Amino acid sequence: GDSVTQTEGQVALSEEDFLTIHCNYSASGYPALFWYVQYPGEGPQFLFRASRDKEKGSSRGFEATYNKEATSFHLQKASVQESDSAVYYCALSDGGNYKYVFGAGTRLKVIA
Amino acid sequence: DAGVTQTPRHEVAEKGQTIILKCEPVSGHNDLFWYRQTKIQGLELLSYFRSKSLMEDGGAFKDRFKAEMLNSSFSTLKIQPTEPKDSAVYLCASSLGDKYYAEQFFGPGTRLTVL
Numbered sequence: 001g002d003s004v005t006q007t008e009g010q011v012a013l014s015e016e017d018f019l020t021i022h023c024n025y026s027a028s029g030y031p032a033l034f035w036y037v038q039y040p041g042e043g044p045q046f047l048f049r050a051s052r053d054k055e056k057g058s059s060r061g062f063e064a065t066y067n068k069e070a071t072s073f074h075l076q077k078a079s080v081q082e083s084d085s086a087v088y089y090c091a092l093s094d095g096g097n098y099k100y101v102f103g104a105g106t107r108l109k110v111i112a
Numbered sequence: 113d114a115g116v117t118q119t120p121r122h123e124v125a126e127k128g129q130t131i132i133l134k135c136e137p138v139s140g141h142n143d144l145f146w147y148r149q150t151k152i153q154g155l156e157l158l159s160y161f162r163s164k165s166l167m168e169d170g171g172a173f174k175d176r177f178k179a180e181m182l183n184s185s186f187s188t189l190k191i192q193p194t195e196p197k198d199s200a201v202y203l204c205a206s207s208l209g210d211k212y213y214a215e216q217f218f219g220p221g222t223r224l225t226v227l
Binding site for chain 2: 032043
């Protein structure tokens with residue numbers, strides 16, 4: 001079945017550091033890829049998506065590029081802020097159905 | 113527009129009780145999802161409805177978990193009987209469902225503690 005792997009379980013950075021969270025996927029079809037962010041006490045929120053190879057998704061300074069060859073969709077941000085501290089989920093939706101497959105999540109802590 | 117509403121926000125149950133969690137999706141959305149979230153397992157899909165029809169019933173969660181969509185604007189998740197291992201956050205999400213890359217909108221979740 002389809003799967004999403006997030007390499008980092010936790011990431012700790014200082015403000016203004018560069019962020020990368022790695023996301024790799026396995027899918028039989030040509031999935032859409034997503035990033036969601038979850039703050040304490042809230043449900044996950046849509047950050048952005050990409051649905052075709054080489055497409056870049058972006059929002060709030062975060063970005064990721066769909067790489068079909070490498071089966072990756074790594075999240076990056078040039079300069080993180082304390083307010084970015086949250087859990088980030090990578091997900092895919094296969095064209096065959098409308099369900100999501102979520103990665104395990106990466107907890108980001110940014111220290112001021 | 114109102115987002116996804118879930119009630120109650122917190123629920124404490126004794127082992128063996130029946131509990132019912134409620135969800136109101138975003139108005140006009142056709143797809144509704146129930147997830148369970150734990151630190152160990154992450155986000156697990158429990159049920160998926162399209163236009164009130166059950167599309168997925170979550171396999172391993174069939175025995176004691178039953179989701180229903182009574183109308184297009186209201187869904188319930190019943191857990192009967194509850195067990196301590198059911199302690200988790202239960203999330204409801206909805207989506208337009210018009211394309212496979214439609215975003216899902218999540219509610220704030222219900223935190224269930226089973227003693």
